[in-house]
Amino acid sequence: MTARSWLAARLAPGGAFGLWITVSFLMIAAAGWGLGELADSVRENDDLAAGDAAATAWVVAHRTGWLTTALRVVTDLGGIWMALLLIAVATFGMPLPGPRWRTAGLMVLVTGGTSTLVNGVKLLIARPRPTLPDMIAGASGFSFPSGHSAQAAAAYASLAYLACRRWPVPAVRVSAWLGAGLVVLLVGFSRLYLGVHWLTDVLGGYLLAAAWTTTVWTAFRLATAQRQGFGRGRAASRPAPEG
Structure with missing residues (x-):
C-alpha cells in the first residue's frame, strides 16, 4: 500500500478504519496534550x-441570589449520584444491541475511569482550592482537575453518543449533542461560580474526560467492527449449500 492510498483510507468516511477513527485518535491526542500543557501551567502558575x-474575582463580584440558587442545583448534575442515574438511563432507555450488561459496563468504565483518573491527577498536582471566603458550596480535597466537570462531560457525552446510535436521525443527533454540551458547560460554570474550583480546573476536567471517553468508545467501536468482520469472514468461508 502506498502512502497516498493509506492516507486516502484514513480520510474515507466509510469503513472500520476510515475517517472516524482518524478523528478519534486526533481528539485523544489533542485532549491529552492540552491536559498536559494545562497541568504544567497550573504547577508553574x-x-x-x-x-x-x-x-x-469577576464571577464572585457578579453573583446574584437567584443565579446562586439555580447553580447550586445545576452543579449536582455532575455529581456521582447523577452519574449512577445516567448509567441506569443508558442501560434501560438506549442500550446497545445485545445484552444490557454491555451498555452498563461501558458506562461504568467511562464514569468510573474518569473518576479514577481525576483522583490520580489531583494527587499528582496537589493544587489547593480557591480561598475559603469565595467558596459558597461544600468541597474537599485538591482542586485540579474538577471532578464534577469531568464527570459531567464523560457521562452526558456518552449519553448523547448512545442516543445517536439508538435514533440515527439528524434531529436527534443535533438535539442530543447540543443538550449534552449545554449541561456540561453549565456544570463547569457552576463550579467556578460557587468558588470551589478555578477556571483551569474546569478546563482540565473537560480535557481529561474528552481523552478518556473518546478512548473507551473508540475501543468499543473498533472491537465491534473487528468482531463483525470476523463473523462475515467465517460466513464467507463456509461452502455454499448444495442445490
Whole structure:
C-alpha cells in the first residue's frame, strides 16, 4: 500500500478504519496534550493559570441570589449520584444491541475511569482550592482537575453518543449533542461560580474526560467492527449449500 492510498483510507468516511477513527485518535491526542500543557501551567502558575484569580474575582463580584440558587442545583448534575442515574438511563432507555450488561459496563468504565483518573491527577498536582471566603458550596480535597466537570462531560457525552446510535436521525443527533454540551458547560460554570474550583480546573476536567471517553468508545467501536468482520469472514468461508 502506498502512502497516498493509506492516507486516502484514513480520510474515507466509510469503513472500520476510515475517517472516524482518524478523528478519534486526533481528539485523544489533542485532549491529552492540552491536559498536559494545562497541568504544567497550573504547577508553574503561569500562562492560563495566572488568570485564575482574576476570573474567580469577576464571577464572585457578579453573583446574584437567584443565579446562586439555580447553580447550586445545576452543579449536582455532575455529581456521582447523577452519574449512577445516567448509567441506569443508558442501560434501560438506549442500550446497545445485545445484552444490557454491555451498555452498563461501558458506562461504568467511562464514569468510573474518569473518576479514577481525576483522583490520580489531583494527587499528582496537589493544587489547593480557591480561598475559603469565595467558596459558597461544600468541597474537599485538591482542586485540579474538577471532578464534577469531568464527570459531567464523560457521562452526558456518552449519553448523547448512545442516543445517536439508538435514533440515527439528524434531529436527534443535533438535539442530543447540543443538550449534552449545554449541561456540561453549565456544570463547569457552576463550579467556578460557587468558588470551589478555578477556571483551569474546569478546563482540565473537560480535557481529561474528552481523552478518556473518546478512548473507551473508540475501543468499543473498533472491537465491534473487528468482531463483525470476523463473523462475515467465517460466513464467507463456509461452502455454499448444495442445490
